[in-house]
Amino acid sequence: MGIDRSMLDEIGISNIEELFSDVPIGVRVDGLNLPNGLSEMEVVERIQSMLGSNLTTDDCPCFCGGGVYHHFIPSAVKTIISRSEFYTSYTPYQAEISQGILQALFEYQSFIAALTGMDAVNSSNYDGATALGEAATMCHRLNGKRKFLVPEAMSWEKKSVLRNYAWGPGIEIVEYAFDTSTGELSAEDLRSKMSEEISGVYIEVPNFLGVIDSQIASIREDIKDAALVVGVNPISLGILKPPGEYGADIVIGEGQVLGSPMNLGGPLLGIFATRQEHVRKMPGRVIGLTKDVEGERAFCMTLQTREQHIRRSKATSNICTNEALMAVAAATYLALVGRDGLRKIAEVNIGKARSLMKSVGELDGFVSPVFTGYHFNEFVMKPPIEPEGLNKHLLRKSIIGGLPLDKHVPRLGGHMLLATTEVHRREDHERFLRALAEVS
Amino acid sequence: MYRQARYDRKMIFEKEGETDFAMPIQEELSDAVPKTMIRDRLEIPSLPEREVVKHYTNLSQMNFGVDNGFYPLGSCTMKYNPKYADTVSSLPAVANIHPYQAEDSIQGALQLMYELEKALCEIGGVEAVTLQPAAGAHGEFTGMLLAKAFFAHKGENRTEVVIPDTAHGTNPASAAMAGFNVTEVPSSATGCVDLDALQSAVSENTAAFMITNPNTLGIFEEDVQRIAEIVHGAGALLYYDGANLNAVMGWTNPGKMDFDIVHFNLHKTFATPHGGGGPGAGPVGVKKHIEPFLPVPRIVRKNGRFGLDYDRPDSIGKVRPFFGNFAVLVRAYSYILRMGGDGLKEASEKAVLSSNYMKEKLKGVFDLPFKDLRKHEFVISTKKLKEQKDVRALDVAKRLLDYGLHAPTIYFPSLVEEALMIEPTETETKETMDQYVDVLKKIADENPMLIRSAPHNTSARRIDEVYAAKEAILSWRSFKKKENERGDRPSEEDKGECTLCRSIVGDMDSLKKRIGRSVD
């Protein structure tokens, strides 16, 4: 460290103060009131010991989902995203020297296109919830209307983010109910809310209650000309029909499950895909296929006239920095597990959830599953005691419990959302069931 | 001589092999999903791990990051990011925690965020910080929502946001997304905020004035106190775009300059590499009068325990689920601990010295519009090259790549013609900067055809962006569709019929003839 005096000398500056002579005395501060710097060794030790008190999924199985999930990540994902040519590069403004990240992101877009059945995918939004916010405003751009329908059963955090994105353009958020027996959407309620004024309809597959809705394939008939926005869990698309096949205009989702750790909920990966005809209305950076002057295949950022640095206040979105590295992780993950692997993972998730929900339901005092529909890797159950109390009990047994639903879906107060994935071994389920049995 | 790797451009979708991925055995499910919802095929490849790793490793070698070399991309603060941040941000205690875990089980994480907020308060001169926004632009959007909530609470309907014409594009875009009408004010002859123009732009309708200081020309807005008086005098809020904070840490801060709301770009100033586009983090700091509106939850400390407070009736709610990009926050905090107060101040000083050093070395070669003294970055103009040799800033940028040096930001801010915006940062040596200066000087004297046809040594030659925009092929699926539509016949465009290709290929041919050998 230290200032290189020779540089000062060469440019004829006598001291550092001179370089800051343009900062008026009235706004100056005298340094920073922060502790002295530490050595690298001390920094690592300090952070390690501070975070040491966190309980991790290495110590205890986690049955909580609600948007972020504990999945297995093949080792090679980390290998690839740790290539510093990737992770220390900026947004690829200079395409010729950035073909690597550009192709990797184009491949990410291509994987998501294949999964969702859409043609146009951006190279990421911040996360699934902000992607939904941007989808709602894009629906407004598509048809000029200002009412957006969302499921009643949805994460309150996502709803809150959506409201904030809808606030500026003045989009009204209206909810439609779920069917209290199947957990699917209430088609009747949805139809009753439809009108000429509806800009877009948002559905989730699987939905917040973990249910794979069997009526979705014909949803278009119910919503007529409104834009259809589908929120997906991309792993479930290993087995589920792509939204492009049932009329989606926009597909969004949370891509964390594709090779990123939970990280206390960030960074995440906002998936955003749309039909080719809407491409000039979509938000975010997109990578296009092109060629160089030698006619060789090449890649570059494209359709930038939609973006903030050109269109400024008329841009389709303000997004600049995104979650590109997580998108590279997702591409690598999908390449590693491959076509059959993704389907297998989806099946294992379904199988694990099915067996767990049944076993929980066999315990005295527990209702599980609460809904009769098909489930992916989450399900709602009702324990005999308050969910919060149950979670405390589980934590004492070194188990991370589920998500109490009172805050998210007030009608489901006293219920809990449980998630299970391929990482749970039979022993984890048994241990969990034994701990649950202690409160029944 | 620099040579970037060039592998074949095969897509992963064009490769095929036997996968070696396996899951533990499980019973087959005959009815896993509703019949109406079953997928019949999935068109993604199936490959062994070895092939996947080779493919993406080769791609990485066709990419250039800060670890490869100098990357003085103005406005982006591409400093070298020390590797201890990688170590701490990938600890299991960071990676393997769920955001809905009980507060008691994530005390360490809450403590880290609490302490980071406090450190950012000190650095920014603000009274409260939220770590929730995922990037700078997201922080701006959050800030604009805070302004909206603040005035709604006061019962004032202010519909306008004023922004200088030198502002980064995200500023007007964020204000517009929050529902404000944006007024751009022109800069003065000194490249700074024109006080008269500002005075007449603000009114009882103005919610906020958004600026970055130093501004995007790298010039410190010396009239910042007058600016604050004018803006506050109209009852509006002053918003600080913290993208340029790397220039002034420990010398001044936005709070001291009387800003009400500020965002920090942790991925610029605080040890987060840019990941090829992200992730970053864009915490927002505010003065006391804005605090009640901050997103929930707030991280609080009670009796030595850390907790989450959702009970904030005036809060705008959430701008993103959970707490923000936690892994990035861990990096930033480790960097602050390593640097300490003095280290951060010194980082700013060195960044400003580097910038002024390079500026001095270059100002005789290229035009330096506006005043001499710059902060962490400066903008020069290659207008003369355009006039004399028909060489544009874009061409100079491309030619730099041939030397294994990343280009500066170009054509921004738009008020400078043929702009090269250079931000060397504090982590580069004099030798590195001298080399860059020498190369730029050399390029200025090079054969214009060589420059216009650059780059020659990178994985790809000059890219046809017009074709990309026209075709808008954003996925392999879309490419295959187009291919089928055309029945495998190459279109006219595919034969290099665009003007860009013609002129460059033409340049190349005549150049080869002149110097009698291949230039690439």
Ligand SMILES: Cc1ncc(COP(=O)(O)O)c(C=O)c1O
């Ligand atoms: C001056 C300025 N403001 C705002 C931003 C936006 O920040 P981000 O890319 O993190 O969204 C940037 C970064 O590109 C910038 O340079």
